[in-house]
Amino acid sequence: MNTALTTIPLSTLGIGSVCQIVSLNLQGLLRRRILDLGMVPGTPVQCIRKSPTGDPVAYMVRDTLIALRSEDASQIHVNPM
């Protein structure tokens, strides 16, 4: 697989860029929440906007706008598209 070479943390994605989820490095309740929102491997995600202080950041997932803190987003590995 060539994905391992090019994956980046979701938190480093610039506004407007689109990516595809590769893996979730999360545990417990948060992992469940993220999966339940439809953020499963293969799902396209677009970075939409940052809050006034730069954190959290809102992402568009399956037509839903979801805000994540940078700590949590950095545990989600994505493939930029």
Add this chain to the structure above:
Amino acid sequence: MSAAVKPMITLEEICAEAEKIRLSNPNLGDKIVSDIYHNAEMIAGPAVSKNSTDSRSWDHKLDDILTSRLFGYPIMFALLSIIFWITIAGANVPSQMIADTLFAFQDQLLIWFELAGAPSWLTGIVVLGMFRGLAWVIAVMLPPMAIFFPLFTLLEDLGYLPRVAFNLDNMFKKCRACGKQILTMCMGFGCNAAGVVSCRIIDSPRERLIAVLTNNFVPCNGRFPTLIAIATIFMGGMVVSELQTAVASLVVTSLVVLGIFITFAVSWALSHTLLKGEASSMVLELPPYRKPQLGAIFYRSLIDRTIFVLKRAIIMAAPAGAITWLLANIYIGEISIIGHLAAWLQPFAYAIGLDGFILLAFILGLPANEIVMPILLMCYLSTGQMMEFGTLEELRDILINNNWTWLTAVCTMLFCLLHWPCTTTLLSAYKETGSKKWTFLTFLIPTIIAFTVCFLVAQSARLLNLV
């Protein structure tokens, strides 16, 4: 049935089997969720057609302004001020009308009681105690509530509140708390008991406790009328009449901002002492903005909230009015019981910028914050000056006749903002936390902060000879 598969009979056996399968496939849960979404995509893909992105682009434009670096915070502050301004400006006239009607009826009641030959203690308890307390609560609380709640529900319905959480989350993260705490605080504006219950939306137990313990620092609807009345009388009274409403709403907004600031400070302190821990995760959905449904707004805000809060206030105000009247009219020696209690509280109360009667009213108002002002007025009115009240000017005269200065006003507003929560809130905190210790802290932390802040303000003002 093949011999290899043993039939399972009990639920326990089935659970054990399920657990075995789960443990042998570490990512089974992930696979199930992925499959569900994959199936849903296959079904939805050919069947669902999407409209152009028109509505989404509207959302983006609104979000660009409402969560922007430059305008995000000023807009939040402005919206809050505007809501208070509309509430204060709009509530004046109806308050006056309700007061006129109810106090005219009080005079009628007095005449009827006299005609019926009722003894004076009965007239006192029923008319001057219960009815007058009720009349005050309705006249002062109903109009602001009937304006404030629909406006607030409108913001809720538009989808603005999650944006507030989005804007402020970073500050909560710095206090190692959850950004959704601001949503529980917004509920607290309506009623702290409801705010405490709404803390269930916070996933982490530690952060939920922080939200429960600090919810009281947003003034609930029972305290707004007190804050608004005092701000209008004393702070608004300092400027020309055209600016009075604006100044009063600015003062109330600043008090709310102070309450939010103290929420941050206490959350931070708790996260570093009693409730040590790191900030956990937060997933916040920002739903699309919707066109508000006016019918639903009016129903929810007027029936569910206004009537609910008013009913509670009335249930509390009637007995409290009767008890206060009794305390004010039973004399031990030369002075009524209320006089004795107030005199005993006077030294503590003076040290924090209040007087004995104000502190006593806050203590007697423990069952419901709505009745603090009525109790206070009954205390003042029973001590000599019999006055009809109802308008703010008359209220102002009563307070000034009882030696209120601007410092008394400031300290009373601060104490009202910061002091202990009402019994309903404490009861909710007990139900939510299931612990006497945390319930006691829900009471203790605001109490200590209220006394400290008022003490500092009063002593510094006196030291600097500002009064």
